[in-house]
Each structure stands twice: as structure tokens, then as C-alpha cells.
Amino acid sequence: MRFLSHFSMAVALATAGTLAITALPQEAQAAKKKKEKESEVKISKEIAPKVAAIQAAMASETPATATPLVEALLAETQTPDDRYIAGQLAIQLGGTLKDTAMQERGIVASLDSGKTGAEQLPAFNFFAGNFAYGAERWADAAQRFQAAYDLGYRANNIEPLLAETFFKRNMHPEGLAKWTEIIDNANASETKAPESWYRMARDRALASKDMGLYASWAAKWASAYPSGDSWGDAVAASRRTSQADSVQNLEVLRFMKATGALKTSRDYQEFAEEAQRKNLFGEVVSVLEEGQQKGVVSSTSPLIAEVLAPARREVAADQKSLPSSPSAVRGSGSSSVMMNFADVWLGYKDYDKAAAFYEAGLAKPGADMERGYMGIGTAEAYAGDYAAAGQAFAKVSGTRAPLAHMWQTWINQQTAPVAPAAPAEPAT
Numbered sequence: 001m002r003f004l005s006h007f008s009m010a011v012a013l014a015t016a017g018t019l020a021i022t023a024l025p026q027e028a029q030a031a032k033k034k035k036e037k038e039s040e041v042k043i044s045k046e047i048a049p050k051v052a053a054i055q056a057a058m059a060s061e062t063p064a065t066a067t068p069l070v071e072a073l074l075a076e077t078q079t080p081d082d083r084y085i086a087g088q089l090a091i092q093l094g095g096t097l098k099d100t101a102m103q104e105r106g107i108v109a110s111l112d113s114g115k116t117g118a119e120q121l122p123a124f125n126f127f128a129g130n131f132a133y134g135a136e137r138w139a140d141a142a143q144r145f146q147a148a149y150d151l152g153y154r155a156n157n158i159e160p161l162l163a164e165t166f167f168k169r170n171m172h173p174e175g176l177a178k179w180t181e182i183i184d185n186a187n188a189s190e191t192k193a194p195e196s197w198y199r200m201a202r203d204r205a206l207a208s209k210d211m212g213l214y215a216s217w218a219a220k221w222a223s224a225y226p227s228g229d230s231w232g233d234a235v236a237a238s239r240r241t242s243q244a245d246s247v248q249n250l251e252v253l254r255f256m257k258a259t260g261a262l263k264t265s266r267d268y269q270e271f272a273e274e275a276q277r278k279n280l281f282g283e284v285v286s287v288l289e290e291g292q293q294k295g296v297v298s299s300t301s302p303l304i305a306e307v308l309a310p311a312r313r314e315v316a317a318d319q320k321s322l323p324s325s326p327s328a329v330r331g332s333g334s335s336s337v338m339m340n341f342a343d344v345w346l347g348y349k350d351y352d353k354a355a356a357f358y359e360a361g362l363a364k365p366g367a368d369m370e371r372g373y374m375g376i377g378t379a380e381a382y383a384g385d386y387a388a389a390g391q392a393f394a395k396v397s398g399t400r401a402p403l404a405h406m407w408q409t410w411i412n413q414q415t416a417p418v419a420p421a422a423p424a425e426p427a428t
Contacts, residue, residue: 283343
């Protein structure tokens with residue numbers, strides 16, 4: 001009696017498939033027959049009676065009586081062919097009895113035999129991994145999932161399961177490295193990695209308590225799927241890893257405004273109060289009016305009476321008192337004075353004048369070069385001159401470098417061609 005290695009994994013485990021036969025040239029036909037002969041599984045005469053007894057029990061009204069017979073067969077030392085046959089019988093019996101432990105033993109026996117067909121190997125490895133995962137045998141699950149993944153298996157959310165086997169063992173760096181590999185592989189193919197994968201990796205990075213990893217993955221999420229939420233998370237992660245002064249905090253808030261990451265009334269309040277402390281009346285008005293338009297800042301909020309209304313009263317006189325160019329500044333004008341004027345013009349959305357004052361500040365002795373280049377980049381980005389903005393941000397180093405990098409990523413997103421939407425994510 002012979003078994004061919006055409007057993008299916010799912011419902012049709014015990015059912016033979018129908019193969020269409022087409023005429024082949026003589027040499028090809030001979031090669032096909034040779035391959036089929038090599039793939040045939042032959043039952044040894046030692047276990048043939050046992051297999052017959054098992055099949056008879058499985059066909060009876062009490063298939064559970066086959067359980068001890070299959071277990072005894074699996075326990076024997078066998079040839080690869082016999083091991084494969086024992087495994088297939090265990091898979092069929094486990095399916096009939098809904099006995100997942102029996103199914104797992106059958107799949108593992110089939111894999112260990114070395115006789116499982118190439119077309120079945122990916123799925124068999126996945127299901128072996130899935131059984132091990134359910135039993136919390138994380139190392140076994142990782143090994144089987146990796147084998148299935150390497151063979152091209154991409155169904156049943158194998159990618160998150162594979163990555164999760166590392167986190168279950170508290171192997172956070174290895175798990176995040178696996179996420180990097182999985183996402184890079186997906187992005188290199190025709191299928192872009194879904195947004196949920198970035199969020200899952202970000203969450204695991206945060207759980208590791210390594211703020212550097214968290215900031216890195218939050219930035220990857222925003223880079224792949226830019227939105228107010230993802231950029232807001234990237235900014236929040238960056239803030240956790242740096243100690244920014246008041247000026248730098250305002251620079252961060254300006255980036256959040258550009259990317260739509262100002263989401264709550266608290267965000268708008270922080271921006272408005274930071275600008276108010278620096279007498280940036282135009283910026284106070286601009287940000288709070290935006291908050292009102294978006295419905296985030298209520299008309300009954302104390303911010304309206306206590307911050308917005310006073311700033312509006314100051315705008316006309318403030319603009320009238322401003323020098324229109326760096327050369328109009330009384331006296332020599334220090335670097336910080338020039339950059340303060342630049343900040344004011346930025347708030348009034350006169351980006352050319354803002355950039356001119358930042359540049360004048362950079363030319364003064366003792367200039368804060370990082371502040372100046374960050375200011376120029378922000379003004380040019382607000383104005384829509386992304387090439388000039390990118391050149392300025394590329395010159396930023398030190399503690400402002402992470403923010404400059406986020407600006408550059410955002411600029412690249414604005415100038416990139418529109419990519420096709422990612423496919424719908426599979427149901428978990």
C-alpha cells in the first residue's frame with residue numbers, strides 16, 4: 001500500500017485531490033514520473049497492519065478508539081516514510097476528534113520525517129508554530145514561524161506572531177530587530193507594510209522603557225504613515241529623550257502645527273502661552289484662531305479672554321514698531337535681537353522677513369547657529385519653499401538635530417509623488 005504526499009492541511013486532510021493530466025513530451029513525461037516516484041511514500045511491511053487497524057478504527061462509529069493506536073505508532077522508531085504516514089494519520093484523527101494536541105504531534109512528525117511536500121511545508125510549519133504559540137512554547141513557535149516565513153508564508157498574521165515570540169521572552173531588542181526585518185521585507189515587495197505593524201512595534205518599543213527605541217519607532221510610524229496622530233507621537237517621543245529650553249519648545253510646537261499634531265486644547269494652550277511669554281502676539285492669535293476653527297478651543301475657554309483678546313489688542317502697535325529689515329535695527333543689533341525680531345515676523349507670517357532676520361542673526365558674533373538654521377528652515381517650510389528649508393535643516397546639529405530630521409522627513413513627504421494606498425489589513 002502506498003501514500004502519496006498530497007494530503008491537504010485543512011478540511012480536506014483525509015480527502016484525495018483530483019489532478020488534471022496533460023500530454024507531455026516524452027522526456028518531460030519521464031522526468032515527471034521520476035519526480036512522482038521519488039515523492040511517493042511507501043509503508044513498510046512492519047507498520048502496514050497497524051495502519052490498517054488505525055484506518056478501520058477511524059472509519060468506525062467510535063473513531064476515538066484509534067487514539068491509543070496512533071499514539072503507539074508515533075512512539076515507535078521509524079523510517080522517514082513510516083514517520084510521515086504516522087504523522088498524517090495523527091493529523092486526520094486530530095481533525096476528526098478536534099484534538100489539537102494530536103494534530104500538532106501529527107504535523108511535527110510529518111515535518112520531522114523530511115517527506116512533507118514542498119507545497120505543504122510553509123503551512124505545516126506555520127500551524128506547528130501556532131500550536132506551540134498556544135502552548136506558550138515561545139522558542140519552538142519562533143523556530144516554526146521563522147521557517148514558514150522564510151518559505152514565503154504570509155497568511156494568518158504570521159508577521160506579528162513571529163515578532164511577538166521574542167517579546168514573550170522579554171527579548172525586546174531582538175523583537176524590534178525582527179519587526180525591522182519584517183517591515184523592510186514588506187516594503188521591498190509590492191505590498192507596503194500596514195500601519196498597524198508600525199504601531200505594534202512602537203508600542204513594544206515603549207514597553208521596553210528604552211526611550212531611544214521608542215523615539216525611533218515613533219518616527220518610523222510618522223515617516224511611513226504621516227498624520228497628526230503619528231507626528232504627535234513622534235514629537236512626544238522626541239521630547240522624552242531631550243531637555244529643551246523655552247525657545248526649543250516653541251520650535252517643536254511650530255513643527256506640530258505644521259504637521260497637524262496639535263490635537264487638544266492643552267496643545268493649543270501650551271503653544272499660545274509659550275508665544276505669549278515672548279510677546280509673539282501674531283503667533284498667539286494665529287494658533288488660537290486655528291484652534292477655534294478646528295473646534296478644539298471653545299469660545300468659552302479662558303484662553304479666549306485671557307490670552308487671545310489681549311494679543312489681538314497688541315497686534316497693530318506691535319507690527320507698526322517692527323523694523324522692516326535688519327538694516328533698520330537701531331544700533332548694531334546683537335544676534336539674539338535679530339533672531340527675536342525674526343520670531344516676531346514668523347508669527348505674522350511674513351516668512352521672507354523672518355528668514356532675512358535669522359540670516360542677519362547668524363552673521364553676528366556669538367550667534368546661536370542651531371537656532372538660526374532651525375528658524376530659517378521653519379520659515380521656508382511655512383512658505384512652501386521646501387528646497388531652501390531642507391538645506392537649512394541639514395545644517396542643524398546638536399540637541400535640535402532630531403527635530404530637524406523630523407522636519408526633513410515631513411518635507412520629503414510633501415514633495416514625494418503620491419503613492420498607491422496600502423491594501424486593507426487582514427482581520428486578526
